[in-house]
Amino acid sequence: MNARKLAAGALAAGAILAASAAPAQAANACCWQVDWGRTGGTGVAYRNAPAISAKTGAYGLPAGATVGLWCWSYGDRVGPNGNSLWWHIDAFDGRGDFWVADHYLTTPAPNGRPTLTGNCPGADETPN
Numbered sequence: 001m002n003a004r005k006l007a008a009g010a011l012a013a014g015a016i017l018a019a020s021a022a023p024a025q026a027a028n029a030c031c032w033q034v035d036w037g038r039t040g041g042t043g044v045a046y047r048n049a050p051a052i053s054a055k056t057g058a059y060g061l062p063a064g065a066t067v068g069l070w071c072w073s074y075g076d077r078v079g080p081n082g083n084s085l086w087w088h089i090d091a092f093d094g095r096g097d098f099w100v101a102d103h104y105l106t107t108p109a110p111n112g113r114p115t116l117t118g119n120c121p122g123a124d125e126t127p128n
Helices: 003-021
Strands: 030-035 046-049 057-062 066-078 083-090 097-099
Touching: 030 097, 046 097, 066 097
Parallel strands: none
Antiparallel strands: 030 066, 046 057, 066 083, 083 097
């Protein structure tokens, strides 16, 4: 077998392996910020579900932090307009992933309607 065929086979095998190792979640929609004004400059808490009561006690992210969006679900209403859209986010800083209410992010989700990424597996798809 010549070197070209061997290299092409290795490249194809690597591509198949990389594709099969990809997470089952939706593609990460990068990059949005934790809104300074809507958090009063304090940032957001780490939550393990799309609910106000799901705060774990761990600090989430400061105002201005950049996040990526994995997927969405509807959960508890937040803010003066009662936005019930929540995002499962990637913090990009080693803290892992957690839930943040759309109200606190700079996402373009008019009236709590998701326009980025897909819904999370098992997500509540009906606004509360």
